[in-house]
Amino acid sequence: MEKGTELPPLSLRVTRADLVRYAGASGDFNPIHWSDRVAGSVGLPGVIAHGMLTMALAGRLVTQWAGDPALVRSYGVRFTRPVVVPDDDDGALVEFSGKVTDVTDVTDVTDVADAEDGARVARVAITAVFDGKTVLGRATAEVVLPG
Template sequence: MPTPDLNTLVVGDEVANAEHLITRDSLVRYAGASGDFNPIHYRDDIAEFVGLPGVLAHGMLTMGIAIQTVVDWAGDPSRVVDYQVRFTRPVVVDPNDGATLTVSAKAAVIEAENQRARIDVIATVDGRTVLGKAQAWVSFA
């Protein structure tokens, strides 16, 4: 994918979109990589015991998958100079079907003088937002 051009970017443009399947296997791999072995991320009985609707994806996994859509568009991870989200809804990962995270990224603010743009990230599962106020600043300098 070619490097995006700040001069052709327009506020409101959808710059990227993707769907990502999160499976129970994804959770195990993330737990191993992150060291987060909280059983709510892999044991249905524990999730149910603490009142959750099922096994949940790690918040940071969800956040990381969502920003990857912007990184792919930007062409270089070092271009993403700031990224912030609010976790608004947990991602329940079905043991058989997993959960599909749908990500859309749109240009929200363009600062030509600073050679950067704010990209708003919309992340949903089953049409329901799971990350609120997800915003990434991308540098074009």
């Protein structure tokens, strides 16, 4: 694995049914995630996906590439724009891509649980685009690459 390696892109649709399932799993029943009336009353263009759901979907890009979620040692994002989810069967298309921006040697394997001697860590920049605009900022992950 080298700097500049691109992760296989991932395109996912988010529907209102997904929002209902996520609300049930997370306990986040804020009406901006299910009521067009409430979303509009607070200045949103419509019902929006939960930010943490969008973050989780972006994380899927990295875990599929890594092959094992346990190899992801850090992951973080900033929420920059909402994903507006229409009330139809198609939902909102969110496109994810990623690129390895750095690869470093792990000098202390105690810092990385179960890492093999000679392991390296890849830093991955993640891009999430909805409706032609980036919806996550500073989205990065660190992934342990076995030696």
